[in-house]
Amino acid sequence: MRIKFKPMPGLSIAVLICFAILATLGTWQYKRLLWKTDLIIQIDQAANAAPLTSLSQASLLLAAGHPLDFRRIELDGRFVRPQINNGQPFHVSRSDGKRFFWQLYQPYRADDKTAYVATHKFTDAQKNAPPDLKTGQEKIVGYVRIPDMTTRFMPKNNPETNRWFVFNANPEIINWAGPKNDPKGDAKNEIETAYFIDQVFGVETASELPVRIPEIANNHLDYMLTWYSFIFILLVIYLLIHKRAGRLYLER
Numbered sequence: 346m347r348i349k350f351k352p353m354p355g356l357s358i359a360v361l362i363c364f365a366i367l368a369t370l371g372t373w374q375y376k377r378l379l380w381k382t383d384l385i386i387q388i389d390q391a392a393n394a395a396p397l398t399s400l401s402q403a404s405l406l407l408a409a410g411h412p413l414d415f416r417r418i419e420l421d422g423r424f425v426r427p428q429i430n431n432g433q434p435f436h437v438s439r440s441d442g443k444r445f446f447w448q449l450y451q452p453y454r455a456d457d458k459t460a461y462v463a464t465h466k467f468t469d470a471q472k473n474a475p476p477d478l479k480t481g482q483e484k485i486v487g488y489v490r491i492p493d494m495t496t497r498f499m500p501k502n503n504p505e506t507n508r509w510f511v512f513n514a515n516p517e518i519i520n521w522a523g524p525k526n527d528p529k530g531d532a533k534n535e536i537e538t539a540y541f542i543d544q545v546f547g548v549e550t551a552s553e554l555p556v557r558i559p560e561i562a563n564n565h566l567d568y569m570l571t572w573y574s575f576i577f578i579l580l581v582i583y584l585l586i587h588k589r590a591g592r593l594y595l596e597r
Contacts, residue, residue: 351592360583364576371572378565385561387412391489392558396551400458400537403489407539414491415558418542419551422455424462424479427536429519430507434478437463437509438500447471450512451478452536453485460537461512461521462487462544486551487544513538 391412396419397403407413426432434451446466453462462485465476492512502514513521522535548554587593 347596349594349596350587353587353590353592356583356586360579363579367572367576367579371569371576374565374569374572378563378569381561381563381565385563388415388558388561391416392556396554397489398551399456400460401456403460403540404458404537413489413540416489417487417551417554417556418489419484419486420453420455420542421484422453423482425452425454425459426478426480427452429521429523430504433507434464435461435509435521436472436475436507437512439463439466445469447475449476449478450509450541453542458537459535461541463490463541464544485542485544486548486554487542488554488557489540490543491540492538512541 392415394412394416396417397406398419400420403413403416403418406416427434434449436447437450438445439448440446446468448466449464450461451464452459462479464479467475495511495514500510502509502511504515504519516522516538520538522538545554584593
């Protein structure tokens, strides 16, 4: 016995195109699954690691490719007035999963390095009269955060009104790293923008902070299996159509 198969040209081309699209979507979800799984592992490692005590430690870990997002940190330094944005803190829109709010981002200098610290929160109604910026020496406790990337679905940032929806979203317009924060223009005094510190109030030391791990949905395995199952269904329907049309049969 031999299998005889006479494919329908038009239908075969259409099925081939659909097959390519479904395979691409399934493979994309597989790659997203690997990325999301690795992200969750990295956040878990950083969140459960011992607290940091300097910005230098954070920069070295980041440069070495070690997990850093949600790492606890405590610093003893001082808030400095930026030489950009008219000397005012940046107003950044954030969400805690339940509501949106604004937060002040201002430079903080410790152990000869400078990074941004997210400090006071305020509502949209308070936007025209936000909390005062912090000044002078202060010990801070919080979490190291890696900024989110800009996406096409986010609102447009407005530097003129100091409305930002992504950390350092438009460096070509205003680069939050500079001009140099030091009047002498020393490159060492550029503000770090690869991460920022999310300050927590009412806590004395980083060891008192709870381990903070965000809930990250990881449904990419289901999505991947769904797209690949569509490929199987597509092929079954394709073969059944040919069988009913007499183009797929067993020849004795």
